Amino acid sequence: MRGFERGTGFRRAMRLSSLLIMTSAALLLVSVWNRNALPGRIDFDPRLALEPAQTGTNRAPFPVTFNDVEYFVEPEYAYELFGMIVSFRHHDGQSRMHRLANDHLNMLDVCVIWGGNTEHPDLAELSFWNGIFTCNVTTRDRDAWEAFDMYQLSNNHLVSDDEYIRDRVTRIRVGDQIRVRGYLASYSSPNGGRRGTSTTRKDTGDGACETIYVEDFEIITAATNYWRMSIYASALLLAVGLGSHFRRPYRPYAD
Numbered sequence: 068m069r070g071f072e073r074g075t076g077f078r079r080a081m082r083l084s085s086l087l088i089m090t091s092a093a094l095l096l097v098s099v100w101n102r103n104a105l106p107g108r109i110d111f112d113p114r115l116a117l118e119p120a121q122t123g124t125n126r127a128p129f130p131v132t133f134n135d136v137e138y139f140v141e142p143e144y145a146y147e148l149f150g151m152i153v154s155f156r157h158h159d160g161q162s163r164m165h166r167l168a169n170d171h172l173n174m175l176d177v178c179v180i181w182g183g184n185t186e187h188p189d190l191a192e193l194s195f196w197n198g199i200f201t202c203n204v205t206t207r208d209r210d211a212w213e214a215f216d217m218y219q220l221s222n223n224h225l226v227s228d229d230e231y232i233r234d235r236v237t238r239i240r241v242g243d244q245i246r247v248r249g250y251l252a253s254y255s256s257p258n259g260g261r262r263g264t265s266t267t268r269k270d271t272g273d274g275a276c277e278t279i280y281v282e283d284f285e286i287i288t289a290a291t292n293y294w295r296m297s298i299y300a301s302a303l304l305l306a307v308g309l310g311s312h313f314r315r316p317y318r319p320y321a322d
Contacts, residue, residue: 150179242290
C-alpha cells in the first residue's frame with residue numbers, strides 16, 4: 068500500500084508555521100488597532116510649554132489658486148503654534164462636504180496639545196479623535212479628565228496651496244511634535260463657502276477651530292511608536308508563515 072505521510076519533522080514544521088501564522092496575525096491586528104496610540108514615554112520639546120503666539124499683521128488679503136479654483140485668503144493674525152499631535156484627519160477635496168463647498172484648499176485637520184497638558188501624568192488614559200471638522204476627547208478616568216486643560220488643546224484647519232507643504236503634512240503621525248507658522252485667516256471661493264477662524268483659545272463648540280494659512284510646517288520631533296513598527300514586523304512574519312505553509316509539499320512513502 069502506498070500513500071502520503073507527514074513525517075515527524077514535517078509535522079513539527081507544519082505546527083511551527085501554523086503557530087507563526089496565528090501569532091503574527093494576532094500581533095498584526097493588535098498593532099493596527101493601536102497604531103495611533105500615544106507613545107508611552109514622551110520627551111517634549113521645551114517649546115511646547117509655550118502658548119501659541121498670535122500677533123497683529125498688516126498682511127493684506129490675497130488670492131491663491133489651487134486645483135483650478137481661486138480662493139481669497141483674509142489674514143487676521145500672524146500665528147505660530149508648537150504642539151503635539153493627538154489626532155488628525157486628512158481631507159480629500161473630492162469628498163462630499165468639501166466638494167459641495169468647492170474647498171480643495173483645506174488639506175487636513177490636526178488636533179494638538181501644548182502647555183500644561185505636556186505634563187499630564189495620564190495622557191494614555193485619554194482618547195482623542197477627529198470628526199469631519201472637530202476634535203474630540205474622552206476618558207473613563209475622572210482624575211485624568213480633571214488634570215486635562217481643554218484650553219490647551221485645539222483643532223486646526225490647515226490650508227495651503229504650496230505643494231511642498233501639502234506633501235510634508237501627509238507624513239504626520241500621532242505623537243509627532245510640530246511647529247506651524249502662518250496666519251489665522253478666513254478664506255472663500257466663488258460658488259463655494261466661506262470659512263472663518265477662531266482667534267482665541269478660550270472658545271468651544273462651532274467656530275472654535277483655528278483656520279491657519281500655513282507658510283511653514285515642521286515636524287520637530289517625530290514620534291517613536293513601537294506599535295507602528297510591529298505592523299511591518301508582524302506583516303513580514305505573517306507573509307513568511309503563509310509562504311512556508313503553502314509551499315511545503317506532502318511526502319510520499321511506501322507501506
